[in-house]
Amino acid sequence: MSTTSNSKTHIRQALLIGDYGDDAPYHPLDQIQGHIDKLMPEGWELHVSDDYDMFEMERLEAYDLCIVYTDAFNKKISSRHAAGIITYVANGGGLLILHCGVSLQETRYELKQLMGAQYRGHTDYRALEMHVSSHAHPIMKGISSFVMEEEPYEFTLLPGAERTILMEYVMDDEMWPAAWCSEYALGRTVYVMPGHHAPSFEQPELLRLIAQSMIWAAGE
Numbered sequence: 001m002s003t004t005s006n007s008k009t010h011i012r013q014a015l016l017i018g019d020y021g022d023d024a025p026y027h028p029l030d031q032i033q034g035h036i037d038k039l040m041p042e043g044w045e046l047h048v049s050d051d052y053d054m055f056e057m058e059r060l061e062a063y064d065l066c067i068v069y070t071d072a073f074n075k076k077i078s079s080r081h082a083a084g085i086i087t088y089v090a091n092g093g094g095l096l097i098l099h100c101g102v103s104l105q106e107t108r109y110e111l112k113q114l115m116g117a118q119y120r121g122h123t124d125y126r127a128l129e130m131h132v133s134s135h136a137h138p139i140m141k142g143i144s145s146f147v148m149e150e151e152p153y154e155f156t157l158l159p160g161a162e163r164t165i166l167m168e169y170v171m172d173d174e175m176w177p178a179a180w181c182s183e184y185a186l187g188r189t190v191y192v193m194p195g196h197h198a199p200s201f202e203q204p205e206l207l208r209l210i211a212q213s214m215i216w217a218a219g220e
Contacts, residue, residue: 012044012218013062018069018101020050027071027100027196035201036067039211041220055081060088065218068101069195075107082108089114089187094217098210099195102153115191116161116182120154125196128152129170130178130205139181139190139212140166146205151196152176167209169193179209181216188217 016036018029029050037046052070053059055077060066066088085104089095095114097104102119105111112118131145152171157163167179181190190213194206201207 010043012041012064014040014044014046014065014067014214014218015054015060015063016046016048016067016069017052017054018048018050019071023050024071027069029069031198032069032098032195032201035198035207036210039207039214041211041215052077052081055084057084057087060084060093061091063093065094065096065214067214068095068097068104069099070103071100072103073100073106075103077104077106077108077111079108082110086110086114089189090185092186092219094187094214094219095189096210096213096217097189097191099151099153099193099200102191112158113161114184114189116163116180116189117155117157117177117191120156122151122153123171125149125151126171128178130194131168131170131175133165133168137164137166137181139179139209139216141212143205143208143212146203148194148200148203148206150194150200153193155193166190179213181213188219190217 020029033048040046128150129147155177163180163182165180168175169178178193194200
């Protein structure tokens with residue numbers, strides 16, 4: 001992916017895509033974009049958009065990292081947008097999907113395969129125990145298990161997809177995947193389940209998880 005540079009610096013470009021207003025009744029982008037901006041590593045620039053045409057390959061290729069927080073459960077993602085996302089990652093792009101960003105897969109089986117899991121729905125917002133599953137992975141460096149109030153998304157992991165489960169949560173005495181990552185051709189993807197609303201982004205361990213996911217997904 002391309003970078004902007006001058007004689008002394010190399011500026012990494014990140015894109016955050018989501019929805020505003022009536023298009024995002026439960027997960028408005030403006031409640032989290034300030035938190036994401038604060039997590040940007042030094043030397044990075046964050047660009048924010050609610051234009052799904054940014055998923056076209058010709059546009060995505062300008063960015064080192066694409067962060068998805070779309071509330072698209074009631075929208076149909078076009079084949080052109082799906083192809084853009086998949087091609088972007090396959091060519092070496094970094095994709096970080098937060099919480100509701102999994103909604104992109106609702107109408108596109110190709111994106112289910114890219115994410116390596118199928119969204120099944122969620123139960124009521126509640127306190128969840130988050131347990132670290134892969135202490136050795138660089139994304140999880142320095143992160144300990146924690147408890148937070150969250151909307152528990154449920155997933156079925158797809159067979160045949162290679163992934164590393166980073167974190168799991170406990171619900172009704174059962175363990176569910178809460179974060180995972182994978183390498184896809186030349187690129188990398190990360191999914192982080194917590195992130196329902198602004199208070200979610202006040203949990204220090206979650207913020208560290210997101211920040212380190214950005215760096216890993218972008219190939220640093």
